[in-house]
Structures are given as C-alpha cells and as structure tokens.
Amino acid sequence: MIRALAMKEWRETWAFGALALGVYLIYLGNLTGLGEPVLRSVSWLIRGADGKPTELPFIQDNFASTVGFVGCLLAIALGFRQSAWEPHQGTSLYLLHLPLPRRTILATKVLTGIALLLACSLAPILLYGTWAAWPRTHPGPFEWSMTDAAFRAWAMTPLVYLGAFASGIRPARWFGSRLLPLAAAFLPAVLTLALPSWWLMGLPIAALTAALLWATIVQEAEARDY
Amino acid sequence: MTAAIATERLTKEYDGRRVVDGLDLRIPAGSVYGFLGRNGAGKSTTIKMLMGMVRPSFGRIELLGHDLAALPMEAKGRIAYLAEGHPLYGWMTIAEAARFAGAFHPGRWDRAMFERVLDHFELSGRAKIRRLSNGQRANVALALAIAPDPDLLVLDDPTLGLDTVARHDFLLSMIHLVQRRGRTILFSSHILADVERVADRIGVLVNGVLRVDCPTDRFKEAVSRVVLEFAGEPPAFPGCRGLVQAWQVGRRLELVVVDFGPEQQAAVEALGPKSWDVAGLNLEDAFVAYTRGPRRSLPLLGGVADEAAEGSDDRGAA
Structure with missing residues (x-):
C-alpha cells in the first residue's frame, strides 16, 4: 500500500526534480567548464547558474548559496504541489478514503517529497565534489571538508519543504496568512546556515523546527474539513 | 435490523x-x-x-x-x-x-x-x-x-x-x-x-434537518394535495397534524398534508369551503412540496398566473 502511494507521489513530482537537476547541471557545466556552449549561453537566464571556474571549488564560488537557492525553490514547489494540489483537484476525498491511517498517508507524502528533494540537491554536491577531488581538474587543493557549507544548505531545504507543505495544507482566508508556516520556517533555516557550530546548534534547531512543522501538518490535516 | x-x-x-x-x-x-x-x-x-x-x-x-x-x-x-x-x-x-x-x-x-x-x-x-x-x-x-x-x-x-x-x-x-x-x-x-x-x-x-425518513413507496402514498374552493376570500388555515404547506391561490386554498385522514378532513370541513378535493402526489411533487419554501413559481404567463400572482399567499407552512 505504502509503495503504491509513494509511487503515485513520485509520478506526480518527478518533473519538479528533473527541472531542478537540469538547472544544477547547467550550473555545474559552467563551474567545471565542461558544459556545452549552448547551455552556457542560456545560463544567465537562471539566477546563480552562470558561475565561473575557480581555483578553489566550494570556497571561491557561490556553490552553497546556489544549492540553497535552487533547493528552496524546489522545496517550495514540491511542498505546495503535494499538499494544496489534491484538495484543489478534489482528489483528497479519494486519497483520504483509502484504508490507511491519515497520518500514514501524510507521512508517505512528506517522506517521498523530502527524499526527492534531498536526492536532487545532493546530486550536484557529489558531482562537483567528485570533479574537484579528481586530479588535475583545477589548480587549487581540495578537501571534502570544503563542502560543509554546501551540505548545510542541503540539510536546510527540508525545513523549507515542511513549511511549504504546512502552508499548502492550511485553509486560510488570506493568502498572506496561509503562508505563515513557510515564513516561520525561514528564520530557523537561515539560523542553521549561519550558526558556527552546526552539530551543536544548527542540527538541534533544524530537528526541533522540523518536529514542530510536522506536528502542525498532522494537526491541520486531522482538524480541517475537505 | x-x-x-x-x-x-x-x-x-x-x-x-x-x-x-x-x-x-x-x-x-x-x-x-x-x-x-x-x-x-x-x-x-x-x-x-x-x-x-x-x-x-x-x-x-x-x-x-x-x-x-x-x-x-x-x-x-x-x-x-x-x-x-x-x-x-x-x-x-x-x-x-x-x-x-x-x-x-x-x-x-x-x-x-x-x-x-x-x-x-x-x-x-x-x-x-x-x-x-x-x-x-x-x-x-x-x-x-x-x-x-x-x-x-x-x-x-x-x-x-x-x-x-x-x-x-x-x-x-x-x-x-x-x-x-x-x-x-x-x-x-x-x-x-x-x-x-x-x-x-x-x-x-x-x-439541514431530516424531514422525511421512510420507505419510498410509503412517502409516495402518504403525501396528498388538498384543494379547497371558496366563494370569496379563503380564510386562514388554522393548521392540523401532518400539514406540510398551505398557500392561497386566488379563491383557492391548497394544502399539502401527510396521512390525510378523518382528523385532517374535519379541519378542512370546519372552514366551510364551497368544495374540496384530495389528490395523491407523485414523488416529484411530494418532494417539491416538502423542500420548497414559501416561494411559488414566478407569474410569467397571463391568465391563471396573474390570478396566482395577485392572490398567492403562503400560510401556515408546517
């Protein structure tokens, strides 16, 4: 049952992931100098995707912020698609009547979305890191610890996703007030990026925020009318 | 059961x-x-x-x-x-x-x-x-x-x-x-x-209120329309058990009643109509009588409709 539900979610959202991957690949093509000239020529259309090769990968470029920016856009798109779209189409009446607890249905949706989000945002980090670790690809040294900032940005994206999901599932009269959970998710997301000790401060803040957003999603899904 | x-x-x-x-x-x-x-x-x-x-x-x-x-x-x-x-x-x-x-x-x-x-x-x-x-x-x-x-x-x-x-x-x-x-x-x-x-x-x-809950055939049999003709202005209907709707159309008083029997007949005759008649309703008419409020059809045509427009007056809907 859960597999069928996860497959449905995957079928409905893979295009978002493919689009984000496409943007990442154009960006990586520019950063590594391996990209096709045609793709390089259109990369200026996408904010942050027109990077240039540097001597110190991950340090001198804006890779982490681009991963964070594109990851946030993907997180917002996925979160809204998976939460607001079904009630809008009326299919939530069909979905929620399936003989599965509502919490299980929600958890399957959220976990599928987060898995897709993390996989899509992890791919450019690993690809770029592998390229940087390859001998004679760039003049500077490389250590995997140089990817820390990118991994922090990557780890922050699920918070934005949960905020978008909580906003999408929340019926509200005004669009502005509907977006409150998403807005509330941004501050801890930025804190996890900015605080000096990620393991001691960033991770607990992220975990606590994720737990609060999940509780909001479950409470809203149980209490709202469809 | x-x-x-x-x-x-x-x-x-x-x-x-x-x-x-x-x-x-x-x-x-x-x-x-x-x-x-x-x-x-x-x-x-x-x-x-x-x-x-x-x-x-x-x-x-x-x-x-x-x-x-x-x-x-x-x-x-x-x-x-x-x-x-x-x-x-x-x-x-x-x-x-x-x-x-x-x-x-x-x-x-x-x-x-x-x-x-x-x-x-x-x-x-x-x-x-x-x-x-x-x-x-x-x-x-x-x-x-x-x-x-x-x-x-x-x-x-x-x-x-x-x-x-x-x-x-x-x-x-x-x-x-x-x-x-x-x-x-x-x-x-x-x-x-x-x-x-x-x-x-x-x-x-x-x-939002369940007004009927019964077998379909029973609903069709139970609801009747009673039409009372008067020489002049019809009097107000005082009501009776089972009354769903009552309205005046010109010199006629029309009632929709559930389980029309001796008690309801006595209430009708007490008004002294020139004549009265009781007829069964099909399911659609019975449903309309039950669910329609005091509003009647708009008088779009002349003749009877005009008369209805002049005299139509809903009274005592139950």
Missing part, C-alpha cells in the same frame, strides 16, 4: 450557521437509501461527515457497527465512497488507477469483475482518465468503488453533471452491478427519477 449507518444528533456549523442540524439517521444494512434534498440542503456535508472528511460540530457516527472515530482500517476497506464529481487522478490510465486502488485492498480486489465492467462500457485500460468523458469517468469511478466488493457504498450525487444517456447508463450499472444481497447503498441526489428507480428507502433533508 442492524444499521449500516447510524448517526446521533449529527450537527455541523459553519460560522455559527447550522448546515446540518441534529441528524438522527439510521440506514438498515442491505437497503438502498436515497438521500434527497435541494442544493445546499446539507447532503454533501452530511456524507462528508460520514466519510470523515468533515468534522462534525456535534454528534456521533457509526459505520458498519463501529464508531467513526475508531473505525478500524479493515472496516474502512469495506466502505466505498464516490465523491461528487468522481475525483480520480487524471494522469493515470484506467489500468494504473485499478492497480493503484487494488494495492489498498489485497485479497478483496475483484480484477475480473473490474475488467468485465470496463468491457461492458467499452473502455480500454490504456485510456487516460483525464481524456474520459464525464459519463465514462463516472463509470470508471463506480467500477473502482465496487471492485473491492464493499459492504457499504456511499455515492455523493453520482449523476451530477451527466447527460441524460450517461445518467441512464450509470443508473443501470448501479442497478445491475452494485446491488447485491446485504450491500448497503447510500446515494444522494436531487434528481427524483434517479432515486425512484433505485432506492427502497428515502430521506429528505431540508435546510
């Missing part, structure tokens, strides 16, 4: 306005129950509350003997629900929709029956749901709902938006495919002919 659906003082309020008001519904297992009411009467809200999609403001619901709040998943799997508009995933093909739905009913999914229904409607499993007509989509939704052999089938206005032929086909499917011994069906509609063909029991919801 055990009840497949039982509600106790079921109430739903939106912004202080009661859309369903103290509903005590008891639908016997094995019956086909037509749930009638005008648009906005509260039918869909009631059905959504029964299916757990809308939280009641007050009251209790039991489905197949289980409290809805603690409905086991095994029991939920024996309840099929066709929501208004037949919502399905448009990007799926019919075969994908069947595989998806079948995954949630292991051991109960009757694939052969599902394919027979598709054959009957000449539908290909490879057809995308978004490309189906409303009628085809309704039939697919029905086939998906009955393939797990549910004990309780709840359909919310299943013929809404279908043309006459599609509606006819859908109802035939309901009659031939859906009804089996012991299966309870609750379906809402505002089309009387649909209900008359299928339901053995009806409930009529008026402004």
Whole structure:
C-alpha cells in the first residue's frame, strides 16, 4: 500500500526534480567548464547558474548559496504541489478514503517529497565534489571538508519543504496568512546556515523546527474539513 | 435490523450557521437509501461527515457497527465512497488507477469483475482518465468503488453533471452491478427519477434537518394535495397534524398534508369551503412540496398566473 502511494507521489513530482537537476547541471557545466556552449549561453537566464571556474571549488564560488537557492525553490514547489494540489483537484476525498491511517498517508507524502528533494540537491554536491577531488581538474587543493557549507544548505531545504507543505495544507482566508508556516520556517533555516557550530546548534534547531512543522501538518490535516 | 449507518444528533456549523442540524439517521444494512434534498440542503456535508472528511460540530457516527472515530482500517476497506464529481487522478490510465486502488485492498480486489465492467462500457485500460468523458469517468469511478466488493457504498450525487444517456447508463450499472444481497447503498441526489428507480428507502433533508425518513413507496402514498374552493376570500388555515404547506391561490386554498385522514378532513370541513378535493402526489411533487419554501413559481404567463400572482399567499407552512 505504502509503495503504491509513494509511487503515485513520485509520478506526480518527478518533473519538479528533473527541472531542478537540469538547472544544477547547467550550473555545474559552467563551474567545471565542461558544459556545452549552448547551455552556457542560456545560463544567465537562471539566477546563480552562470558561475565561473575557480581555483578553489566550494570556497571561491557561490556553490552553497546556489544549492540553497535552487533547493528552496524546489522545496517550495514540491511542498505546495503535494499538499494544496489534491484538495484543489478534489482528489483528497479519494486519497483520504483509502484504508490507511491519515497520518500514514501524510507521512508517505512528506517522506517521498523530502527524499526527492534531498536526492536532487545532493546530486550536484557529489558531482562537483567528485570533479574537484579528481586530479588535475583545477589548480587549487581540495578537501571534502570544503563542502560543509554546501551540505548545510542541503540539510536546510527540508525545513523549507515542511513549511511549504504546512502552508499548502492550511485553509486560510488570506493568502498572506496561509503562508505563515513557510515564513516561520525561514528564520530557523537561515539560523542553521549561519550558526558556527552546526552539530551543536544548527542540527538541534533544524530537528526541533522540523518536529514542530510536522506536528502542525498532522494537526491541520486531522482538524480541517475537505 | 442492524444499521449500516447510524448517526446521533449529527450537527455541523459553519460560522455559527447550522448546515446540518441534529441528524438522527439510521440506514438498515442491505437497503438502498436515497438521500434527497435541494442544493445546499446539507447532503454533501452530511456524507462528508460520514466519510470523515468533515468534522462534525456535534454528534456521533457509526459505520458498519463501529464508531467513526475508531473505525478500524479493515472496516474502512469495506466502505466505498464516490465523491461528487468522481475525483480520480487524471494522469493515470484506467489500468494504473485499478492497480493503484487494488494495492489498498489485497485479497478483496475483484480484477475480473473490474475488467468485465470496463468491457461492458467499452473502455480500454490504456485510456487516460483525464481524456474520459464525464459519463465514462463516472463509470470508471463506480467500477473502482465496487471492485473491492464493499459492504457499504456511499455515492455523493453520482449523476451530477451527466447527460441524460450517461445518467441512464450509470443508473443501470448501479442497478445491475452494485446491488447485491446485504450491500448497503447510500446515494444522494436531487434528481427524483434517479432515486425512484433505485432506492427502497428515502430521506429528505431540508435546510439541514431530516424531514422525511421512510420507505419510498410509503412517502409516495402518504403525501396528498388538498384543494379547497371558496366563494370569496379563503380564510386562514388554522393548521392540523401532518400539514406540510398551505398557500392561497386566488379563491383557492391548497394544502399539502401527510396521512390525510378523518382528523385532517374535519379541519378542512370546519372552514366551510364551497368544495374540496384530495389528490395523491407523485414523488416529484411530494418532494417539491416538502423542500420548497414559501416561494411559488414566478407569474410569467397571463391568465391563471396573474390570478396566482395577485392572490398567492403562503400560510401556515408546517
């Protein structure tokens, strides 16, 4: 049952992931100098995707912020698609009547979305890191610890996703007030990026925020009318 | 007899306005129950509350003997629900929709029956749901709902938006495919002919209140129209037991009464009419009499309509 539900979610959202991957690949093509000239020529259309090769990968470029920016856009798109779209189409009446607890249905949706989000945002980090670790690809040294900032940005994206999901599932009269959970998710997301000790401060803040957003999603899904 | 659906003082309020008001519904297992009411009467809200999609403001619901709040998943799997508009995933093909739905009913999914229904409607499993007509989509939704052999089938206005032929086909499917011994069906509609063909029991919801809950034949037999003719201005009708509506049209007083008998006859004769007559109502007229408020038809034509416009005056609606 859960597999069928996860497959449905995957079928409905893979295009978002493919689009984000496409943007990442154009960006990586520019950063590594391996990209096709045609793709390089259109990369200026996408904010942050027109990077240039540097001597110190991950340090001198804006890779982490681009991963964070594109990851946030993907997180917002996925979160809204998976939460607001079904009630809008009326299919939530069909979905929620399936003989599965509502919490299980929600958890399957959220976990599928987060898995897709993390996989899509992890791919450019690993690809770029592998390229940087390859001998004679760039003049500077490389250590995997140089990817820390990118991994922090990557780890922050699920918070934005949960905020978008909580906003999408929340019926509200005004669009502005509907977006409150998403807005509330941004501050801890930025804190996890900015605080000096990620393991001691960033991770607990992220975990606590994720737990609060999940509780909001479950409470809203149980209490709202469809 | 055990009840497949039982509600106790079921109430739903939106912004202080009661859309369903103290509903005590008891639908016997094995019956086909037509749930009638005008648009906005509260039918869909009631059905959504029964299916757990809308939280009641007050009251209790039991489905197949289980409290809805603690409905086991095994029991939920024996309840099929066709929501208004037949919502399905448009990007799926019919075969994908069947595989998806079948995954949630292991051991109960009757694939052969599902394919027979598709054959009957000449539908290909490879057809995308978004490309189906409303009628085809309704039939697919029905086939998906009955393939797990549910004990309780709840359909919310299943013929809404279908043309006459599609509606006819859908109802035939309901009659031939859906009804089996012991299966309870609750379906809402505002089309009387649909209900008359299928339901053995009806409930009529008026402004969120269940005004009628009885066998269909009993409803047709019980409601009568009484027309009283007077030489001059008719007097106000003082009311009697079973009075549904009373209104004045020129020198006539028209009453709609349930179970017209000696008591009601005495009340009519006490007014001293020049003549009076009692006639049975068909289901549609009875439904209209029950659900229509004081408003009458607009006097668009001359003659009788003008007279009606001058003298029409609703009195003592029960």
